[in-house]
Amino acid sequence: MAHLAINGGTPVRTKPFPQWPVYDERERAQLREVLESGVWGIGSPKTAEFERRWAEYVGTKFALSCTNGTHAIQIAAKAAGVTYGVEVIVPSYTFIATASAVLEANGIPVFVDIEPDTYNIDPAAVEAAITPHTRAVIPVYAGGRPPDLDAINEIARRHGILVIEDAAEAHGSEWRGQRAGSIGDLGTFSFQSSKNLTAGEGGAVTTNDERLFDLCYSYQNVGRRREGGWYEHPILGTNNRMTAWQAAILCAGLERLEEQTNRRHRNGAWLEEQLSAIEGIRPMRSDERITRHCYHLYMLRYDRENFGGVPRERFLAALRAEGIPCSSGWTPLHRQEAILRQAEEYPRACVPQGRSLNYAQVHLPVTERIAAEEAVWFSQTILLGEQADMQDIVDAIAKIRTHVDELRAT
Numbered sequence: 001m002a003h004l005a006i007n008g009g010t011p012v013r014t015k016p017f018p019q020w021p022v023y024d025e026r027e028r029a030q031l032r033e034v035l036e037s038g039v040w041g042i043g044s045p046k047t048a049e050f051e052r053r054w055a056e057y058v059g060t061k062f063a064l065s066c067t068n069g070t071h072a073i074q075i076a077a078k079a080a081g082v083t084y085g086v087e088v089i090v091p092s093y094t095f096i097a098t099a100s101a102v103l104e105a106n107g108i109p110v111f112v113d114i115e116p117d118t119y120n121i122d123p124a125a126v127e128a129a130i131t132p133h134t135r136a137v138i139p140v141y142a143g144g145r146p147p148d149l150d151a152i153n154e155i156a157r158r159h160g161i162l163v164i165e166d167a168a169e170a171h172g173s174e175w176r177g178q179r180a181g182s183i184g185d186l187g188t189f190s191f192q193s194s195k196n197l198t199a200g201e202g203g204a205v206t207t208n209d210e211r212l213f214d215l216c217y218s219y220q221n222v223g224r225r226r227e228g229g230w231y232e233h234p235i236l237g238t239n240n241r242m243t244a245w246q247a248a249i250l251c252a253g254l255e256r257l258e259e260q261t262n263r264r265h266r267n268g269a270w271l272e273e274q275l276s277a278i279e280g281i282r283p284m285r286s287d288e289r290i291t292r293h294c295y296h297l298y299m300l301r302y303d304r305e306n307f308g309g310v311p312r313e314r315f316l317a318a319l320r321a322e323g324i325p326c327s328s329g330w331t332p333l334h335r336q337e338a339i340l341r342q343a344e345e346y347p348r349a350c351v352p353q354g355r356s357l358n359y360a361q362v363h364l365p366v367t368e369r370i371a372a373e374e375a376v377w378f379s380q381t382i383l384l385g386e387q388a389d390m391q392d393i394v395d396a397i398a399k400i401r402t403h404v405d406e407l408r409a410t
């Protein structure tokens with residue numbers, strides 16, 4: 001008789017995990033306030049309120065709202081001086097925006113590998129990739145986990161390059177008690193539908209540097225200057241402004257963010273502990289400098305060999321059948337068609353000597369291996385559950401481990 005649900009056994013869980021997004025009267029009141037204010041776009045006090053509150057939450061002097069997290073990176077990159085022929089070091093294990101925004105700013109993404117036990121950019125690889133053409137590095141908080149910002153900041157300072165934190169997934173994550181988006185020179189956020197703070201779409205750039213903030217403002221606001229005239233456009237910018245509706249939803253969501261982040265952090269830490277007891281499942285390396293992890297994604301390492309050679313996709317299918325939603329995550333960016341096409345599309349005259357945009361020749365062994373067979377992801381909504389819900393995840397994985405022969409035999 002089959003035990004595993006994928007083979008007809010009884011699933012560990014049949015009820016759904018918490019739904020996302022959540023809202024209540026606070027969102028309605030905020031939206032009504034904007035509606036009745038008659039200012040729905042530029043100049044809205046609601047957008048200014050969100051920017052002030054977001055800067056306060058992140059712990060920076062400045063926050064600029066914008067259309068989305070992709071544009072936030074593009075704005076930050078341009079403010080950092082990225083333009084034709086300028087190199088920006090990025091991980092390949094991330095959402096496409098980390099690299100596509102660099103290309104949209106006319107820069108050249110230089111892909112480096114990640115650490116096998118954090119899935120975050122490897123500081124040693126960053127240092128090895130720096131050339132006289134490097135202007136910035138974009139460490140990504142993969143799933144919300146802080147990268148080694150001590151090492152990255154130190155390397156960046158020594159080489160005179162800027163650090164743009166891609167904190168799209170890291171609302172409220174902390175490194176030595178400092179919030180994501182406040183540790184490098186610039187921080188970028190996404191408020192897209194799946195994110196831990198969401199308005200459906202939206203983004204923000206944070207910084208302590210007024211010069212960089214002024215530049216971000218101009219790039220986000222059709223090249224206008226902060227104190228300049230309406231029809232004065234000293235630089236070429238586009239319109240990446242957020243609407244007041246988005247700011248309203250974000251102001252309401254901010255009221256819940258602390259409680260939700262602490263809950264995910266608690267559940268994530270509990271999962272790390274429980275799952276490390278299951279053979280063949282390895283949580284990420286613990287690091288006491290990470291004082292809070294917002295767990296936009298809970299990522300674990302699946303050891304196929306230890307599961308009798310069962311491919312990850314089959315393990316994921318078995319886990320879903322037990323009632324646990326999960327996924328395999330990102331495909332390396334240096335293998336994406338749009339990136340590979342840059343060998344022909346990027347203006348050749350702007351490529352620095354010795355730099356190749358033939359990304360097909362790039363080989364990043366850790367990224368390629370973990371993307372192909374190891375990474376397993378759970379979304380943040382799952383981590384909003386109670387401990388009993390986390391127990392179901394542990395029970396489902398333990399059950400599959402116990403009956404792994406059923407996966408091999410079928």
Ligand SMILES: Cc1ncc(COP(=O)(O)O)c(C=O)c1O
Pocket residue numbers: 068069070071094095097098140166168169189190191192201202203
């Ligand atoms: C790591 C990372 N960077 C950038 C983005 C881009 O954000 P958006 O979808 O708001 O453009 C996302 C999310 O979508 C992301 O996960």
